[in-house]
Amino acid sequence: MPTTVNAYIATAADRPLEPTTIERRDLGPNDVEIAIAYAGICHSDIHTARNEWNGTTFPVVPGHEIAGTVSAVGEGVTRYAVGDRVGVGCFVDSCRECEPCRLGEEQYCERGNTGTYNAVGRDGQRTHGGYSTSIVVDENYVCRIPEGIALDVAAPLLCAGITLYSPLRHWEAGPGKKVAIVGLGGLGHVGVKIAHALGAEVTVLSQSLKKMEDGLRLGADHYYATSDPQTFRELRGRFDLILNTVSANLDIGKYLGMLALDGTLVELGLPEHPIEVPAGALIGKRRSFSGSMIGGIAQTQEMLDFCAEHGIGAEIEVISADKINEAYDRVVASDVRYRFVIDTATL
Numbered sequence: 001m002p003t004t005v006n007a008y009i010a011t012a013a014d015r016p017l018e019p020t021t022i023e024r025r026d027l028g029p030n031d032v033e034i035a036i037a038y039a040g041i042c043h044s045d046i047h048t049a050r051n052e053w054n055g056t057t058f059p060v061v062p063g064h065e066i067a068g069t070v071s072a073v074g075e076g077v078t079r080y081a082v083g084d085r086v087g088v089g090c091f092v093d094s095c096r097e098c099e100p101c102r103l104g105e106e107q108y109c110e111r112g113n114t115g116t117y118n119a120v121g122r123d124g125q126r127t128h129g130g131y132s133t134s135i136v137v138d139e140n141y142v143c144r145i146p147e148g149i150a151l152d153v154a155a156p157l158l159c160a161g162i163t164l165y166s167p168l169r170h171w172e173a174g175p176g177k178k179v180a181i182v183g184l185g186g187l188g189h190v191g192v193k194i195a196h197a198l199g200a201e202v203t204v205l206s207q208s209l210k211k212m213e214d215g216l217r218l219g220a221d222h223y224y225a226t227s228d229p230q231t232f233r234e235l236r237g238r239f240d241l242i243l244n245t246v247s248a249n250l251d252i253g254k255y256l257g258m259l260a261l262d263g264t265l266v267e268l269g270l271p272e273h274p275i276e277v278p279a280g281a282l283i284g285k286r287r288s289f290s291g292s293m294i295g296g297i298a299q300t301q302e303m304l305d306f307c308a309e310h311g312i313g314a315e316i317e318v319i320s321a322d323k324i325n326e327a328y329d330r331v332v333a334s335d336v337r338y339r340f341v342i343d344t345a346t347l
């Protein structure tokens with residue numbers, strides 16, 4: 001028998017989210033049932049709930065930054081036991097057969113990964129996310145949250161954390177490397193912490209100097225305002241890696257100009273309009289312009305272990321469920337330092 005659980009649901013793009021109940025599937029042999037303790041609010045949740053990407057099938061329960069404890073396991077489960085601290089990120093399944101899946105890059109599954117919400121699972125049922133008291137997920141798509149991190153500050157690591165960790169590792173951020181993070185928000189602030197812990201020299205490029213004190217406290221070595229034209233002149237040819245967490249359309253040529261020889265600029269957000277790249281900014285210093293999307297399950301586990309080892313969690317504001325709609329407006333207004341996390345006990 002499916003289990004009925006409490007949740008917060010979006011029923012239409014122009015309506016606030018509201019409390020409801022949903023059903024979770026029966027526990028399959030490889031499934032774990034997770035009692036969700038905290039769910040982070042990611043900007044993607046808002047884009048989906050408000051149908052800003054035009055791909056939402058209503059109703060939908062958002063939430064793909066999930067942290068909790070295992071409350072039941074299927075008979076074939078080997079990795080987890082009741083009581084284990086676990087997390088679930090942006091997807092809950094993939095084909096498991098294609099090249100990316102075999103390489104542990106399930107996020108790039110050729111048949112498409114199964115989103116944690118607003119998707120259809122292999123059982124034919126629509127998936128619903130973490131704004132709920134419980135979720136059932138195949139154990140292969142669940143990660144362990146080490147004892148070293150509290151569940152509330154761990155939740156945002158499942159999307160924001162891995163979104164930054166994966167490109168930092170792929171482009172080998174570490175000692176001797178100069179890394180810039182564009183935007184000090186939900187994504188960027190975790191990126192600063194991780195890049196610093198990896199040993200890189202970290203620069204924040206923010207619109208203004210308003211959050212400079214925070215940035216330096218979180219581990220940045222330098223902090224510049226992109227509203228100041230002098231910044232782009234001063235930092236010309238400086239960085240090995242620039243991670244852009246800002247979804248607005250930036251003047252990419254100016255940012256490419258801050259890359260050193262063989263440097264790479266990586267897009268992590270989804271700007272509304274196509275990006276114009278001046279070729280001259282690339283060929284002059286063999287620069288690259290790339291993109292990256294979350295990370296695979298094995299790397300997400302590696303990220304959680306790394307964060308536990310270095311005492312890294314997200315900077316959060318815990319809210320009760322009845323504040324979700326207000327929190328959405330505040331995220332859109334950049335009025336949060338730096339991630340809202342829902343206490344699911346209030347659902």
Ligand SMILES: [Zn+2]
Nearest residue numbers: 042044159160
């Ligand atoms: Zn997200």
Ligand SMILES: [Zn+2]
Nearest residue numbers: 095098101109
């Ligand atoms: Zn696949």
